[in-house]
Amino acid sequence: MAQRMERGGKEALLQKVQRRLGLKGRRGPLAVLIVAAAASCAIVLGMHLAEPALTIKQDDGAQGAASEVQTDAGQSSDGSASASDPVLVDIDGAVAHPGVYDLAGTTLRVKDAVSAAGGVTDDADTATLNLAAAVTDGTKIHVPTKDEASSASTSSAAATQTGTSSSGSTSSSGSSSSSSASASSKSSRQTPALVNINTATAEELETLPGVGESTANAIIQDRNEHGAFSSKEDLMRVSGIGEKKYAKLEASICV
Numbered sequence: 001m002a003q004r005m006e007r008g009g010k011e012a013l014l015q016k017v018q019r020r021l022g023l024k025g026r027r028g029p030l031a032v033l034i035v036a037a038a039a040s041c042a043i044v045l046g047m048h049l050a051e052p053a054l055t056i057k058q059d060d061g062a063q064g065a066a067s068e069v070q071t072d073a074g075q076s077s078d079g080s081a082s083a084s085d086p087v088l089v090d091i092d093g094a095v096a097h098p099g100v101y102d103l104a105g106t107t108l109r110v111k112d113a114v115s116a117a118g119g120v121t122d123d124a125d126t127a128t129l130n131l132a133a134a135v136t137d138g139t140k141i142h143v144p145t146k147d148e149a150s151s152a153s154t155s156s157a158a159a160t161q162t163g164t165s166s167s168g169s170t171s172s173s174g175s176s177s178s179s180s181a182s183a184s185s186k187s188s189r190q191t192p193a194l195v196n197i198n199t200a201t202a203e204e205l206e207t208l209p210g211v212g213e214s215t216a217n218a219i220i221q222d223r224n225e226h227g228a229f230s231s232k233e234d235l236m237r238v239s240g241i242g243e244k245k246y247a248k249l250e251a252s253i254c255v
Contacts, residue, residue, distance in 0.1 A: 089113045089135055093143035094124035108135040114143065125149040194254040197235055198228040209248045215240055229255050 087108060092098040096118025103112055111131040114120060125146045135141075144152075195204055197219060205216035215238075222238045229235060232253055236246050 087135065087137040087139070089116075089137075089139050089141065091117045091141040091143070093141075093148075094121045094145045095119065095143050096121060103135065109133065110135060110141055113139075113141050121145075123147070195252060196255065197232070197253050198223065198255055208252050210245055211249070231255060 086102040086104040089103055090100045091113045101116040103116060110133045113135055120143055123145045125144050129143060195208055202216040205211050205219055218238050218240055232255055235241055
């Protein structure tokens, strides 16, 4: 059936070309040749008109470059892990759900871990917790309670007081030692023993202020001639010892 239709179409096209060229009714070889050539041209022209006006073929190199740029969301073009890889964080303390969490993001902070754990509880003390601190893989985070913070503060204050007390004790001990040393020094600097003018030798008498060899011998001679001195004032009976000289000796002598 299809072959008949195709044959009928060709005959119709051949008759049309014969009418245009004025060859209808002619059976010569030239007429047949002209008609066949015209039909072939018409067929070729129809085939060309049926093709698309322009076809663009993508270069294989461009396709390769595009595939290199387009990588997986979790990896860079060289296959290494990107900055958005999840990190493992262990969080406990005053949070709603303590535990270990996988956090994903380019810049992770302590607040992200707290949020993943359900947020802080009512008894949490975040005064000493830096919520903006960066978080890396394997980070351990503890959110203290108010009681823990209070205990830590008390311990710190006690340690400070202990240090002050120790310092004070040391200072007190040092002062006591200093006082003892001072007392000992004063004892060592006590007034020399009084010189007994009735028993002292010439050398001992010469240790007295203003007493030389001659005065010492005069004291011994007077003591031998007139007997022992009954009082310190009797020393003024010695030749050469007046009131002024006695005033210098009074504090250093005895009988």
